Amino acid sequence: MQEFLQMGGYAGYVWSAYAITAVVLIATALWPGIRRRRLHAALRKRWQWERSE
Secondary structure: OOHHHHHHHHHHHHHEEEHHHHHHHHHHHHHHHHHHHHHHHHHOOOOOEEEEE
């Protein structure tokens, strides 16, 4: 198990590549939801502003 975790001396490169990949995949999965919420909030605010005139 220790040899697997050390990755033949390249553990720093391998595990950092895995970490970067995981961060990018998570961000890619979450970003559309964040944008959708922001868009809905902006549209709701605009709708309320137009309705008050």
